[in-house]
Structure formats: C-alpha cells, structure tokens
Amino acid sequence: MNSMHNFIKIITVILVLSFIVIGCDKDCPDNKNPRCENYDPCSVYVPASSDFDAMIIPLQQPDCQRNGVLMNYEHVEDTIFARSDVYFRAKDSLGTFTWKIGTDPKIFTGREVKLFFPAHIIGNVQVTLYSEKQGPSQCSDNNYTRDTLTKSIHFLPDSYRAQDTKWSNLHGEWKGVNSDAPKDTFTIDIPHITNDLINDYLNNLPVGCQNEFLDIYLERKFIIIRAVGKISCKNPCGLGYVLDEDPNTIVIDYWLDGQTFPERIQKKFIGKRVN
Numbered sequence: 001m002n003s004m005h006n007f008i009k010i011i012t013v014i015l016v017l018s019f020i021v022i023g024c025d026k027d028c029p030d031n032k033n034p035r036c037e038n039y040d041p042c043s044v045y046v047p048a049s050s051d052f053d054a055m056i057i058p059l060q061q062p063d064c065q066r067n068g069v070l071m072n073y074e075h076v077e078d079t080i081f082a083r084s085d086v087y088f089r090a091k092d093s094l095g096t097f098t099w100k101i102g103t104d105p106k107i108f109t110g111r112e113v114k115l116f117f118p119a120h121i122i123g124n125v126q127v128t129l130y131s132e133k134q135g136p137s138q139c140s141d142n143n144y145t146r147d148t149l150t151k152s153i154h155f156l157p158d159s160y161r162a163q164d165t166k167w168s169n170l171h172g173e174w175k176g177v178n179s180d181a182p183k184d185t186f187t188i189d190i191p192h193i194t195n196d197l198i199n200d201y202l203n204n205l206p207v208g209c210q211n212e213f214l215d216i217y218l219e220r221k222f223i224i225i226r227a228v229g230k231i232s233c234k235n236p237c238g239l240g241y242v243l244d245e246d247p248n249t250i251v252i253d254y255w256l257d258g259q260t261f262p263e264r265i266q267k268k269f270i271g272k273r274v275n
Helices: 002-023 137-142
Strands: 052-056 079-081 084-090 096-101 112-117 123-134 144-156 172-178 181-190 192-194 198-200 216-218 222-226 237-242 249-257 264-273
Touching: 052 123, 052 144, 079 084, 084 096, 084 123, 096 112, 181 264, 222 249
Parallel strands: 079 144
Antiparallel strands: 052 084, 084 112, 096 123, 123 144, 172 181, 172 264, 192 198, 216 222, 222 237, 237 249, 249 264
C-alpha cells in the first residue's frame, strides 16, 4: 500500500516539474512572451499616444429591435455643425489625458470629453490632447512617455442646413436592393426642401413609404430612421451612411415589423447614387 502511495507521489512530482519546464522555456527566443525566461516587459510597452477622434453621438438612439438595446451609434467627423454636442475620445485606453479645446480656458481631463459648441462657434477649432503613460520600472529612462497631438475641427453655421439643398452627403436619389432580395431593384430619395425650416425626408424605404423630418435624424454622413410610430410602414427603424471609401455608395441597416408582434425583421439596403 505504501509503495503504491509513494509511486503516486513520484508521478505527481514529475508532472509538476514538467509543467514548470513547459511554462518557462529557457530556450524561448521570444522576449515578448511572459512565459519565457528571457521575457522583457519593456519589449511590450506601448508608449503614450495622443491620437483621438471627434465624434457625433445622437442623443435619441432608437431601440430598433425592441429588445431594450439602443443602437449606440458613433460617427467620427472633422466637419461639424455648430449647436452640436461633440465627443472627443483618445484612441489609447491607458494613460493620463489632458485636453485643450479651442479658446476655452478650462483644462479637460480623462479619456473622453463631451463639449457643446454654440451657434457662434464658426470655422476651425484647434483641439490638443496631451497624454502621459507610466511604463515598467525596468525600462529605466523610457518608463514614462509623453505625447502631444493637435487636430483642427471645422464648424459650419447651423443655418447652412436650411440654405443648401445638399448639405448632407446623403441627399439625393439612391438606386439599389435589399440584400435578401438582390433582384428587386428600387430607388430611395433623401430630398431637402430649402426654406426657413430644416425639412428633410426619406422616401420609399420601405417601398411606398415616406419618412418625414420628424421620423429621421440626418447629419452630414449618416441618417437615423426612427419612425417607430408608423404602423402602416411596419415601423421602420435603422441607420444609414455613405461609405468613406466610396461616397457614391449608401448602406442602410434597418428593421421592420414581422408577421407577428413583437417580431422584428432586419434588412440591409445597398445603393448607388443616381443624382
């Protein structure tokens, strides 16, 4: 009985030693692998970066799928209308961040800053991000890095929306198909009526329906459809945008009512600019 017990102990010790040898390979040439004996934490240290995005995040994010999950849509912009909330976010998630935005005397801190730009802010606004990051103590003088980046964000007057018939990249007619019916071609229209009000529409999505300016939220590069009270149109709701790499292509992801409540059916319209 004792011999069997000793045998089990010996096998256990051998297995433990095997795992230790495997876990720390003395011959491992990769100094970025923490399991290797020659692991160097300085080799995986990423210096501070001040790169950042300026974003428009609509306040009224619709629940298109009726499951309690909002769209949470964010769009990066370098040209923005005045009278807008703008979100500035560092691309790096680690470090200490300090912001200097335009002529505002306040110093902002944190990875993300939200700031409202009133109607009188027109033209270019300089935004500077200062970042600092602590590194491993083994990296001697290189264990603490700093970075600075300044970007220019251009602000257009809000009145521009009412004066220009194509202030949005989405204005015009788009011919395309839903991805689940590639042979059924149809044309949608996003017109703008120039007058004292901001009147924008989305026509023929879904086919035969008109979504008025209260049913949509339109920006320069994207549109949010929130006509969730239009039962006759199956309560369309979704998001459309033009491709950055091809501004003549539009993509609209949207949801409609299914056959029975509360079923929702997802659609994707892909179209090319007609005019």
